[in-house]
Amino acid sequence: MQEYLDHKLECPYCGTIRLRIPAVTTDSTEIKCDDCGELLGTWGDLQDDFAKQGGHDGVFRLSSGRIKRIG
Template sequence: MEKRLDNKLECPNCYRIYLTLTQNVTSISPIHCSACGTYLGTWAELETDFYAQGGDNGVFEMHDGQIIRKD
């Protein structure tokens, strides 16, 4: 079964996980979908959702705001 992230990380408009991050992202930074521009939430909300879905203990990890599939 293929693992994938969803919930707040997946855009409700285009169903992609492409996040636009600023260089100096903070917990209150607004995050938008890079594909269609839809507002996804604050960085704190998305980061919380990432870790709730397994985050670094699951099949994905995060480095400098990039979500990477573990091998």
């Protein structure tokens, strides 16, 4: 089982996983890194990447824009 998230959720510019997510989003909403402000992708792309990494059925949960380790 994977213990860390990577890919699009990790900022390629500063290396953190801190997302700046607006209160109201659609799949096409642009999401930026909360630390450095660089564009990470769209909300839809980031949710797809999270799911591919076992997000909802793995060791992490994405809820209200927050990623929480479970278990």
